[in-house]
Structures are given as structure tokens and as C-alpha cells.
Amino acid sequence: MNSQERIQELRKELEKYNYEYHVLDTPSVSDYEYDKRMQELVSLEEEYPELITADSPSQRVGGKPLDAFEKVQHVIPMLSLGNAFNEEDLRDFDKRVQDGIGEQVSYVCELKIDGLAISLRYEDGLFVQGATRGDGTTGEDITVNLRTIRSIPLRMPEGETIEVRGEAFMPHRSFIALNEAKEENGEEPFANPRNAAAGSLRQLDPKIAASRNLDIFLYGVGQWDAGELESHSERLEYLKKLGFKTNPEWRKCATIEEVIAYVQEWTEARNQLNYEIDGIVIKVDHLDQQEELGFTAKGPRWAIAYKFPAEEAIT
Numbered sequence: 001m002n003s004q005e006r007i008q009e010l011r012k013e014l015e016k017y018n019y020e021y022h023v024l025d026t027p028s029v030s031d032y033e034y035d036k037r038m039q040e041l042v043s044l045e046e047e048y049p050e051l052i053t054a055d056s057p058s059q060r061v062g063g064k065p066l067d068a069f070e071k072v073q074h075v076i077p078m079l080s081l082g083n084a085f086n087e088e089d090l091r092d093f094d095k096r097v098q099d100g101i102g103e104q105v106s107y108v109c110e111l112k113i114d115g116l117a118i119s120l121r122y123e124d125g126l127f128v129q130g131a132t133r134g135d136g137t138t139g140e141d142i143t144v145n146l147r148t149i150r151s152i153p154l155r156m157p158e159g160e161t162i163e164v165r166g167e168a169f170m171p172h173r174s175f176i177a178l179n180e181a182k183e184e185n186g187e188e189p190f191a192n193p194r195n196a197a198a199g200s201l202r203q204l205d206p207k208i209a210a211s212r213n214l215d216i217f218l219y220g221v222g223q224w225d226a227g228e229l230e231s232h233s234e235r236l237e238y239l240k241k242l243g244f245k246t247n248p249e250w251r252k253c254a255t256i257e258e259v260i261a262y263v264q265e266w267t268e269a270r271n272q273l274n275y276e277i278d279g280i281v282i283k284v285d286h287l288d289q290q291e292e293l294g295f296t297a298k299g300p301r302w303a304i305a306y307k308f309p310a311e312e313a314i315t
């Protein structure tokens, strides 16, 4: 086997191990085995730098810090949702939807991740750009920092050209470790994981972002010319098939009663998660019904965000 073939073989192995560990949470090799192969890849790429490609597992943490972030225009605006605060608000939402459609409508419920909304663009399967939501139409290009999130594939097996959307966040254990380090250095700790994730992704030095152990759940699609799926639930399944990390707790709900039961279940169970959620997102599942309902100035008529009551401060 020549060096180029060995480099290709190492990249495939490392991408597989990375996917198993960071997306499936089911590692098949030890960190030692992973690190040994990464070391071999880095040495071979140092010997043959002309063979280095942007999607090589060795290229996740970029070089020098940026001077600033470029602006990115979102061709399809990134959503903001109207809020529901109690069961009555949810029933009012359901009534508006049923009146608007005139027949039974099914929903998808998802955990509302307390992080920051992100858009990822892939061209022919290659990760080419990642951006913050910003004001919904103009965000910031933070590609170099998003490349450091290990659950984001640098290349997906299917050569899809697609924009996917989700929420970047800082898991509890990363947040605790970061604030402990900050306090040891006499620095101001972050108030909550959302601020810590936002602050980390807005670092101009990708090495700092890489050190923050961020993660992401993908849950939506932006620009996608080939898109021919009929429902949001099919999109969630397709994102998973493409190799993205999707949140496993989503559920199809045939009625608002089932939505209310799901909300109740996670109001009680959210403290068992190893990441913060601040509510539940409820969406009409069928895309043609979403289109029929359309938008108000505040946001889509076909989705709403139920917000958990503020937790009593533990005194």
C-alpha cells in the first residue's frame, strides 16, 4: 500500500470512529487506538502536504485566529417562534391550526435545546460554510469554529448539496469544567451553558472554540433543491441517515392531548438530560399543511415553542 492509499484508509477509519463516538455515542475503539491512527495520519500529511484535504480528520482545528467574522445572508430566513406558556396557550395554538387546515393535523414534538441556532451548508457532500442565526436573515460565518465540533461531519457519505439547521450547545459536563477552569484563573464564569456556547463559537481563535467541547443537534433544513420529503418527521430521519446528530427524544403526536402529555413528561424529566433545554418545540408534521398555514410577522403559524416555567432558584 502506498502513502496515499494509507492516508485514505486512515481517514476512513478515523471518520468512522469519530462518528461512532460523537454521533452515536457508541465508540468501537479506545482513545489510544484513535490517537495512534491520528498521529500516523498527521505524520503522513506532514511528509506529503500536497495530499492534505479540507475534509481530512486532521483539519478540524484551523490555523491562525481570524481578524473578524464575515457576514452571511440566509437565503431562507432562520425562524423565530411564537411562545406558549401553559396548557391553554397550547390548546389555542391547536385550535388555530385545526381551523386553518379544517381537518385533523398531526404534530412533531422536539426538545428545545438551550443553545444557539446554526446553519450548516454542504456542497456535494463537503461542509463548506457554517453560520449563526444572527437576526434571522444576516448571520456570521463561524465555519472555522463549527469545524471543531466533532459531531459535525466534514464530509457526508452521500454527496448531498443541502443546508441543514440546528442548535449548537455546551453539554453540562463541559460547562462545569469550563467554569471551574475560569474560577481557578480568577476569571468571571459563564452564567449559563447558552452564554458559554455563544461565547465559545464567537471566539476568533478556533483553538479556543475547539477546547470548549461543544456539541450540536440538527433538526431542520434550509436551502435544499432536491428536497422532496413530505413531513418534518421524515426530514429528521433523513438528517440522521446523512450522518448528522439528531436529538433522539422527538415524537410524533396525533393530537394536542399527546403534545400536552409530552410537555408534562419533559417538564419533569429535563433534569435527567446532560444538556439544557428551555422548552418544547411543537410543529405541524406535514409540510404541505405547514405551507397552507404560512407565517405571521411573529413567526410560523404551524409551530410554537412551549417555554418551561422558570425553575425556582435552589436556596
Ligand SMILES: NC(=O)c1cnc(N)c2cc(Br)sc12
Residues within 6 Å of the ligand: 079, 080, 081, 110, 111, 112, 113, 114, 115, 117, 167, 219, 281
Ligand atoms: N427542534 C427544534 O425545532 C428546535 C430545537 N431547539 C431550539 N432551540 C429551536 C429553536 C427554534 Br426557532 S426551532 C428549535
